[in-house]
Amino acid sequence: MRQILNTLYVMTPNAYLHLDNDTLRIDVEHEKKMQVPLHHIGSVVTFGDVMVSPAAMHRCADAGIALVLLDRNGRFKARLEGAVSGNILLRQAQHRCAGDNLFALNVAQSVIAGKLRNARQVLQRGARESDDEADEKRLSDAAESLARSIRNLPHAPDLDKVRGIEGDAAKVYFSALSSLVRKPAREFFAMDGRSRRPPRDRFNSLISFLYSMVMNDCRSALESVGLDPQLGFLHAVRPGRAALALDLMEEFRAMLADRLALTLINRGQIASGDFMEREGGAVTLKDDARKVVVVAYQERKQEEINHPLLETKVPIGLLPQLQARFMARTIRGEMEGYLPFLMK
Secondary structure (H helix, E strand, C coil): CCCCCCEEEECCCCCEEEEECCEEEEEECCEEEEEEEHHHCCEEEEECCCEECHHHHHHHHHHCCEEEEECCCCCEEEEECCCCCCCHHHHHHHHHHHCCHHHHHHHHHHHHHHHHHHHHHHHHHHHHHCCCHHHHHHHHHHHHHHHHHHHHHHHCCCHHHHHHHHHHHHHHHHHHHHHHCCHHHHCCCCCCCCCCCCCCCHHHHHHHHHHHHHHHHHHHHHHHCCCCCCCCCCCCCCCCCCHHHHHHHHHHHHHHHHHHHHHHHHCCCCCHHHEEECCCCCEEECHHHHHHHHHHHHHHHHCEEEECCCCEEEEHHHHHHHHHHHHHHHHHCCCCCCCCCCCC
16 A cells, blocks of 8 residues: 655755656755655655656656645645546546535535544643643633534534534634643734635644645545545535545644644744745745744654554554545445544
């Protein structure tokens, strides 16, 4: 099984990625910086002004290695891949299920239940560990609000109602998240709700960057099991939008991105000076800080966690792969309903 831990991130401006026999070689200013055997790579993700030789593009396509182009802030720009593979029967079943309103509703309810359950765990853990009474109450109240939202999900009659419940719960969650930031850093990492395209504060900038990497991993996982990442159940289908990848990543936002962002801030690995404000109010990570985040994300993916369904330890980086397989089994009718990953 291809491990999604084997993602090569190229972030150095003006780096040149090219083929060298059976390896991918990265040069910066005509000096070799890294050389990786092709069979060790599952995907390549480039940030900003990274050059890739035509030969390397062709070889990656032939080898089934996805080449993903992100801008310097981590926003998706393009994806190069070889011929579409996977089980056509599975994709046919996916299209049928997408047209089944009840099936789509059930998957959407499960996806959002997983998202809110994992977000609630983040708040509850913070409340338990807090030594400030006001913070503890704010976090506990928000966690209880999310619990009510979870209880309301099974009664949602349609997708619009599910999206409404999720939207209201997200506002509560993000309003409390600042209480998890250590007090000396709150002045710089205050969060006035969720903002994106562009992010308007440091915390939003950091989690947006992390979300882009989670998104890429979820899309790769879906493609690896033969599903069409463009055709989702919760997120509406739009040209160029990987709706199913957005569905899948919902359950991973809190555990893979939000928790890591808080860790980086609270440990001082990311500080206020690691950001810049651009014209119009957009806040972006500086180049060196982006490298720190990518390394931390890769290290996080290598940590092992108990999977409640498999009853065994697995690397965190393999969770999107496993959940993509559960999604495929649900679509085939081999599982009664999709079961999201729930962290403890």
